[in-house]
Amino acid sequence: MSTDFVETARPGEWVDAVDPLPDDHDLFPMRVPTDRYTSVEFQQRERDAVWMRMWQIVGRVDELPKVGDWKVYQIFDQSFIIVRGKDEQLRGFVNACRHRGNVLCQGAGNAKRGFLCQYHLWSYDLEGKMRGGLRERENVITREDKGENGLLQVPVNSFGGFIFLNPDPDAAPLAEFLGPEVAELLAPYRLDQFTTVMDVREAIDCNWKVVMDAFNEGYHINGIHPQLLRVIQLDPSKSRYQFFKAHCVAVAPFEVRGASAQAQVDGIMDLPETFPSTAAVLPRFEELLTRYRAADGSVVFPDGVNARKLLQQATRDTLTGMGLDVSGLTDAQMSDNQGWVLFPNFFMTVRAGECHVIMAIPHPDGDPNRCIWHVSSYMYLPAEHRDALRTNLIDVEEPGSYKYFEALQQDYVQMPRQQLGLRNGRLDHMSLVREEVVIAYYHSVLDRYLAGGVK
Known part of the structure; x- marks a missing residue:
């Protein structure tokens, strides 16, 4: 190794x-x-x-398909918002208003117009910038104040359809972490x-x-x-x-139990009881098996053929027939x-x-x-x-x-x-x-x- x-x-x-x-x-x-x-x-x-x-998985990209879709992720007592911005990018923010620290979001939802703190009505856009606050003139909330009080951002990225978040604002890129x-x-x-x-x-x-x-x-x-x-x-x-x-x-x-060809086939046919997804490939498996059945119904495999290999071929044929691209996977990865x-x-x-x-x-x-x-x-x-x-x-x-x-x-x-x-x-x-x-x-x-x- x-x-x-x-x-x-x-x-x-x-x-x-x-x-x-x-x-x-x-x-x-x-x-x-x-x-x-x-x-x-x-x-x-x-x-x-x-x-x-650390980078940690907080959901799937398709959970947040539309602009403004957001969800909350919590680790220990730390809470974060992940949101899809107007530019379609996913971003992460500390789940706290910059005014008095009130939690902005709970659960999941959509905020096309941005986030509004229910405590004192400070608001933020989907990119985390502060948009306004209650009675700005009377409270002398300036443009500079708004620029300094955007939501605190944390790194968010995706790989393989999974959303990753890192609480550390200085974290190395996700690609570097994964390698x-x-x-x-x-x-x-x-x-x-x-x-x-x-x-x-x-x-x-x-x-x-x-x-x-x-x-x-x-x-x-x-x-x-x-x-x-x-x-x-x-x-x-x-x-x-x-x-x-x-x-x-x-x-x-992945090898089915059984020394004889028939025992191997019986094992394959029993797979859906334990691995339900294999049911979809059994029709093709049975088609491939017909050429190895004798007149009495028994199964005889020549050298180089076994039930494992037929299962692999049946899986590749079934997935390919559904229009799915598995060309980059080996036969072993079929099973x-x-x-x-x-x-x-x-x-x-x-x-x-x-x-x-x-x-x-x-x-x-x-x-x-x-x-x-x-x-x-x-x-x-x-x-x-x-x-x-x-x-x-x-x-x-x-x-x-x-x-x-x-x-x-x-x-x-x-x-x-x-x-x-x-x-x-x-x-x-x-x-x-x-x-x-x-x-x-x-x-x-x-x-x-x-x-x-x-x-």
């Missing part, structure tokens, strides 16, 4: 160009202190060194054209890093998701990784989910035509044993189908009232259990294993930010 970026003809071919993780790897510390999940003091360090200085490797490897998926088909957010009783850790490894599948083992075959030795300055990607081949971590709190599994995103932020009440988790799914769809399948954000108020799909529900139940264990005083560290190297890497990045080692 190498931490160097591997450039290939098709970006996704990096999987075949890197070595597996060596057995004697010592790239990252495999012990993680537990106080970082429970300590108020540690969370305050994260607040100052990470959350107040050219991330942009190149993700470009062929065309994430900016994906449509939100699930979007759920709720408070959960665990530290935000417990959420990130849970989705940064597949070691827990046997214990938490045994139903997946009926369909997929796990072989950690085939996993491949790339580590960048602050982000990483990992991938393991294999790549697991992306964008520091500090974005995890995404992505393959041709779909992706699933997990994010977590500290709870605004400051309790390190709680967080807000945000789960969403996106699909690459023809333009004529996007509005019909697009969904709005669901904010869950009553814990446990929203039922996630099976595997996600199992994680939802498991994560608070881990937090309870982490609160035991004598447990001073977690011990990671080789399959959890992404967690080790992730915490090494966190350590570097806390130490001031990343600019």
Whole structure:
């Protein structure tokens, strides 16, 4: 394995160009202190060194399609407005009137005429400039006063259809933070054209890093998701990784369980029970399968053919037939989910035509044993189908009232259990294993930010 970026003809071919993780790897510390999940003091360090200085995803570009559309993003006690200006550009501002600090906005909405503070009626345009105030002449509010009292701006940019915001006005550009490797490897998926088909957010009783850790490894599948083992075959030795300055990607081949051709086919046909989106490609899969069926209905594959390859071809044919461009993706990317971590709190599994995103932020009440988790799914769809399948954000108020799909529900139940264990005083560290190297890497990045080692 190498931490160097591997450039290939098709970006996704990096999987075949890197070595597996060596057995004697010592790239990252495999012990993680537990106080970082429970300590108020540690969370305050994260607040100052990470959350107040980092690019973080605050929504999707298509949430704010019209001039004047705005939404609020809150991290800890800090509140920001993201708005689309008259020039169609997205901007971010501190959510506070420059007069007496009153909050300007709550939730989301549209402000074609700009923002009006309801306290003393000071107003601002969509570019953040102060337009006026109550009884300007009597209060001697001059042109100079207006020039000095515009809304405080924060950096906002977008990538892959996601809106990023950084609370630090002096932050390095988003492109520099992501790095050219991330942009190149993700470009062929065309994430900016994906449509939100699930979007759920709720408070959960665990530290935000417990959420990130849970989705940064597949070691827990046997214990938490045994139903997946009926369909997929796990072989950690085939996993491949790339580590960048602050982000990483990992991938393991998607292989259905079964030694015989018929067993592989049966596994593919059972996929929609666990992975509903695969139902759309099964008709084409069955068409491709006909040439390998004998007169008695049995399936025999010649050398070089298997159910995985037919699934990949069926996926490419189906998406292409829908008018979607997947030409920049490899065959493996038709079937294999790549697991992306964008520091500090974005995890995404992505393959041709779909992706699933997990994010977590500290709870605004400051309790390190709680967080807000945000789960969403996106699909690459023809333009004529996007509005019909697009969904709005669901904010869950009553814990446990929203039922996630099976595997996600199992994680939802498991994560608070881990937090309870982490609160035991004598447990001073977690011990990671080789399959959890992404967690080790992730915490090494966190350590570097806390130490001031990343600019």
